[in-house]
Amino acid sequence: MPHPxxxxxxxxxxxxxxxxxxxxxxxxxxxxxxxGDATLWLREGRAEAIAARGxxxxxxxxxxxxxxxxxxDAAAYPSDVLSDDVLALLEHLxxxxxxxxxxxxxxxxxxxxxxxxxxxxxxxxAVVAGQGLRQVLGAGGGAEGGxxxxxxxxxxxxxxxxxxxxxxxxxxxxxxxxxVALLHVLDxxxxxxxxxxxxxxxxxxxxxxxxxxxxxxxxxxxxxxxxGSRAVVPGNHWTAAVAPELTEAIVAxxxxx
Numbered sequence: 374m375p376h377p378x379x380x381x382x383x384x385x386x387x388x389x390x391x392x393x394x395x396x397x398x399x400x401x402x403x404x405x406x407x408x409g410d411a412t413l414w415l416r417e418g419r420a421e422a423i424a425a426r427g428x429x430x431x432x433x434x435x436x437x438x439x440x441x442x443x444x445x446d447a448a449a450y451p452s453d454v455l456s457d458d459v460l461a462l463l464e465h466l467x468x469x470x471x472x473x474x475x476x477x478x479x480x481x482x483x484x485x486x487x488x489x490x491x492x493x494x495x496x497x498x499a500v501v502a503g504q505g506l507r508q509v510l511g512a513g514g515g516a517e518g519g520x521x522x523x524x525x526x527x528x529x530x531x532x533x534x535x536x537x538x539x540x541x542x543x544x545x546x547x548x549x550x551x552x553v554a555l556l557h558v559l560d561x562x563x564x565x566x567x568x569x570x571x572x573x574x575x576x577x578x579x580x581x582x583x584x585x586x587x588x589x590x591x592x593x594x595x596x597x598x599x600x601g602s603r604a605v606v607p608g609n610h611w612t613a614a615v616a617p618e619l620t621e622a623i624v625a626x627x628x629x630x
Contacts (some may be wrong), residue, residue: 376393376412377393377394377415378393379391379392379411379434379439379440380393380394381392381463381464382461382465383461384436384454384457384458385457385458385460386449387460388441388442388444388449388458389412389442389444390433390434390436390441390458390461390462391433391439391440391441392433392434392462393411393415393431393432393433393435394427394429394430394431395415395421395424395430396423396425396427396428396430397422397424397428397429398424398427398428398429399427399428399430399473399474399475400429400466400468400473400474400475400571401423401428401429401430401431401474401475401476401477401627402431402432402459402462402463402468402474402475402476402477402496402546403420403431403432403477403478403479403480403482403483403500403581404432404433404435404437404459404476404477404478404479404481404482404483404485404486405434405435405439405478406478406479406481406482406503406614407449407480407481407482407555407558407559408545408548408550409438409439409480409548410435410438410439410440410464411432411433411434411439412439413428413432413479414432415432415484416615417615417617418577419615419620421431421463422620422624423620423623423624423627426467426624426627426628428475428627433459433462433516435458435481435482435485435558436450436454436458436554436558437454437551437554437555437557437558438554438555438558438583438606441492443551443553443554444554444557445551445553445554445557447557447560449557450557450558450561451561452561452563453492453561453562453563454487454561455481455485455558455561455562456485456488456492459476459486459489459494460489460493460494461493463494466517469495469542470494471495471497471575471591473497474496474497475496475497475498475499475500475627476489476490476494476496476498476499476500477499477500477501477502477578477623478501478502479502479503479614480502480503480504480610480614483500483501483502483503483504483509484504484508484511484562486499486500486501486544487501487509487565487567487570487573490573490577491565491569491570491573495575496575497545497576498569498576498577498578498627498629499575499576499577499578500577500578500580500623500626501577501578501579501580502578502579502580502614502619502623503580503581503582503585503587503613503614504579504581504582504587504591504594505579505581505587505588505589505590505591505593505594506570506590506591506594506597507589507590508585508587508590509565509566509570509594510564510565510566510570511562511564511617521538521541522541522559523556523559525538525541525542525545525552526545526552526555526556526559527552527556527621529542529552530547552571555616561609567597570597570598571598571599572595572599573598573599573600574581575600576600576602576629577595577598577601577602577625578601578602578622578623579594579595579598579602579603579604579605580603580605580606580608580619580622580623581590581603581604581605581613581624582603582605582606582607582608582609582612582613582616583605583606583607583608583613584607584608584609584612585608585609585610585613586610587610588605591603602626604619604622604626604627606618606619606622
């Protein structure tokens with residue numbers, strides 16, 4: 374089945390941002406990870422499977438990714454701009470509170486979910502997948518902030534093809550990634566203090582792969598959240614993202630009373 378065509382909405386600064394949607398019903402906004410795009414959720418019918426349970430699944434491309442604008446001016450990436458863009462999408466869609474929508478994300482998208490919650494987003498339920506407390510606090514160690522990723526992006530085009538950096542570069546080229554934009558995205562990320570996480574009242578599912586290094590602090594994140602719960606699915610950080618068990622865990626969590 375072909376992917377739905379993107380529609381576009383403006384960020385708070387007017388930057389053109391893309392989003393795709395499938396299904397009808399209660400809105401569920403799902404955010405992808407670093408270097409990815411909305412098709413993360415469309416692979417193997419994952420978004421369609423969630424939509425079949427009565428959801429309109431809305432999948433934006435984060436700024437600097439996919440079909441969204443990828444400006445090279447650092448001024449287009451102020452601190453916390455990705456959560457700004459999520460809040461702009463909520464405003465664009467007229468989604469105002471827990472009766473209107475749910476919100477979830479994987480990897481970088483999960484970190485943006487937490488930032489949106491801290492900044493006042495009020496979904497009925499939230500999903501924070503592929504992240505532990507260490508990453509949500511902004512301590513690095515994940516795909517969105519590691520030294521290796523920065524080295525690859527900063528040195529794009531200079532690596533031997535058979536080096537680890539060269540192989541990562543080839544993968545990014547195949548994904549049509551923009552290294553300048555992605556570096557600016559990394560620079561826009563901010564930390565979230567523990568005390569703010571501990572004040573969040575939204576029921577939140579923390580889901581992680583059983584072979585993902587982030588699993589080491591996922592329990593701590595779930596326990597810190599006043600209404601946190603935990604799900605473990607098969608796979609490492611990359612394979613868990615497309616595991617059917619992750620889709621099933623999200624569907625089951627959203628169906629809870």
